[in-house]
Amino acid sequence: MPIAPEDQVYGCLHFNGSVHLDHNACFRSASLHAMLGHCANSICAIFRFNGVQDVLKWVDDFVFLQHRTNCAAPWTYSYDASLIDSIAADLGWPWAPKRHFPFASHFTYLGMTWDLDDKKVFFAQKKKDRYLRKIAHWEVGSPVTRKEVDSVIGTLNHCSLILIAARTHLPSLYEFARRFNSKSSNPFTTHKITQKVAADIKWWRSQLSAEFCGMMLRPRPAPLSLLICMDASTSWGIGFWMEGKWIAWRSIPGWKNDGRDIGWLEMVAVELALHAVIGAGYKDVHLVFQSDNSGVVGTFKNGSSHNAPQNSILCRIIHLFNDHNLWVTTTWIPTKENPSDGPSRGIFPPLQDLFFPLPKLPAHLSQFLEAPITFRTTRELQL
Numbered sequence: 394m395p396i397a398p399e400d401q402v403y404g405c406l407h408f409n410g411s412v413h414l415d416h417n418a419c420f421r422s423a424s425l426h427a428m429l430g431h432c433a434n435s436i437c438a439i440f441r442f443n444g445v446q447d448v449l450k451w452v453d454d455f456v457f458l459q460h461r462t463n464c465a466a467p468w469t470y471s472y473d474a475s476l477i478d479s480i481a482a483d484l485g486w487p488w489a490p491k492r493h494f495p496f497a498s499h500f501t502y503l504g505m506t507w508d509l510d511d512k513k514v515f516f517a518q519k520k521k522d523r524y525l526r527k528i529a530h531w532e533v534g535s536p537v538t539r540k541e542v543d544s545v546i547g548t549l550n551h552c553s554l555i556l557i558a559a560r561t562h563l564p565s566l567y568e569f570a571r572r573f574n575s576k577s578s579n580p581f582t583t584h585k586i587t588q589k590v591a592a593d594i595k596w597w598r599s600q601l602s603a604e605f606c607g608m609m610l611r612p613r614p615a616p617l618s619l620l621i622c623m624d625a626s627t628s629w630g631i632g633f634w635m636e637g638k639w640i641a642w643r644s645i646p647g648w649k650n651d652g653r654d655i656g657w658l659e660m661v662a663v664e665l666a667l668h669a670v671i672g673a674g675y676k677d678v679h680l681v682f683q684s685d686n687s688g689v690v691g692t693f694k695n696g697s698s699h700n701a702p703q704n705s706i707l708c709r710i711i712h713l714f715n716d717h718n719l720w721v722t723t724t725w726i727p728t729k730e731n732p733s734d735g736p737s738r739g740i741f742p743p744l745q746d747l748f749f750p751l752p753k754l755p756a757h758l759s760q761f762l763e764a765p766i767t768f769r770t771t772r773e774l775q776l
Contacts (some may be wrong), residue, residue: 394418394428429453436486443480444472449502456502505555505607514555515607524548525601533591536583539573546570549597553696555608556600557715560696561708562593568699589701613720616679622726623666623684624737625658630762632736633666638748640669641736641766648761652702659686660698660706661758662737667713667721668752679720685728693723709757741766 395417396404406413418425433450440448440457447458457477459470474495481488494500498509507514516524527545531537546566553559565587572584586594600606622634630643642665644658666682684690696711698704714721728734735742751765 394425394432426452432486436481436484439484440477440480443476445477446471451503454503456500457496459496503554504551512610513605513607514610515605516552516555516601521601521606524552525598528594528597531586531591531594533586533588535586537586538580538583539570540580542566542570542573552597552601556606557608558708558711559597559600561698561704561711562596564697564699564701564704565589565593611718614677614679616681616720616722619680620732621666621670621680621682622731622733623659623662623682624728624731624733625655625662625686626734626737627655627658629739630737631658631662631665632733632738633662633669633748634731634733634736635666635669635673635748638746639733639736639742640665640748640751641739641741642754642762642764643739643766644762645760652700653761654700656686656688656692656698656700657703657706659684659689660692660703660710661762662733663689663693663723664706664710664713664755665752665758667710667719668755669748671713671717671719672750672752673748676717676719679722682721682723683726683731684723685726685731685734687725690723690725693721709755736766 396415401414401416404415404418406415418428429452433453433455437448437450437455445457446460449456449458459472461468462471463469478488480486500507501517504516504520505514506517527548531545546563549559549563549566553563569584569587569590573582620634620636623632625631627644627649630641633640648658649655663682663684670680692698692703692707696707698707713719747767751767754762754764
């Protein structure tokens with residue numbers, strides 16, 4: 394990146410007794426990313442002003458998208474590569490010839506292969522092999538350096554952009570990285586891979602070894618206008634409310650142990666709500682779940698949790714989303730406005746408003762919760 398002559402005096406290098414002025418900023422300089430970002434944002438705005446409908450960028454990688462202007466083949470487009478080249482030439486913006494490719498429906502961007510005909514994005518075999526080599530020796534007890542850990546975390550973070558539930562298999566690596574000291578740490582210091590990290594790495598290997606390692610590109614539909622709420626309380630259990638119908642699950646004493654807390658129980662409430670709507674036949678839709686727990690809303694926004702039991706529940710939820718082609722947005726609702734607050738505390742609405750069909754309690758939750766409250770169990774509790 395060229396440095397303006399009047400700014401060169403602020404970027405000097407003292408070497409061998411002489412002061413050198415930098416005419417260009419090296420790409421890896423810490424300050425350059427912001428400089429490049431300003432220029433890249435500007436050129437994107439100029440392209441759009443000149444008729445380029447869609448241009449995406451990540452640092453110095455750009456991808457331009459054409460839109461058809463007619464409804465039948467042969468297709469015509471509002472612009473072609475010559476417009477992009479002419480604008481860049483006028484601005485003095487150089488493109489790397491080796492990475493400059495003509496328009497196509499099948500291309501590589503950010504190390505991922507995009508197939509617009511079949512509407513999917515995935516990692517090619519060459520990429521998968523490269524990533525698998527990075528984690529080949531990551532077994533329980535294997536020593537690794539901080540540099541290796543950072544490199545693997547960076548690679549898997551990149552993969553998590555297109556792999557379902559991938560973010561839930563990263564917190565163990567973040568936790569492991571904290572074992573290394575800060576900048577004063579010896580670069581040759583090693584720590585042994587823990588069982589928790591090895592278990593997540595095993596999941597990553599299975600994903601990267603699959604024939605298709607990626608995701609389908611599907612547009613998210615508009616959310617349905619349904620009132621769906623859930624809540625959990627340590628005093629009684631879990632409540633669910635959907636359009637005036639309710640369900641309640643009583644917790645079993647001893648559930649609050651081994652890292653399971655109210656945050657975990659609130660996340661379980663979301664999973665049970667998801668089983669309820671799936672059992673009612675909902676699929677291929679966008680739903681809004683309302684919870685009065687801000688931690689649940691934040692966890693869904695981040696896509697992972699540092700609490701291992703809560704993260705495990707989130708992983709199951711994300712797989713349910715994928716299996717039933719569901720989009721779920723979580724929003725916060727005040728406790729006083731949450732209709733599921735009563736059932737979560739053992740205060741039940743009228744019996745005729747019980748939700749039907751009642752979902753089956755998942756096996757992995759059977760030691761922590763009783764089966765859903767029914768007409769019979771409600772009467773027994775009232776007696």
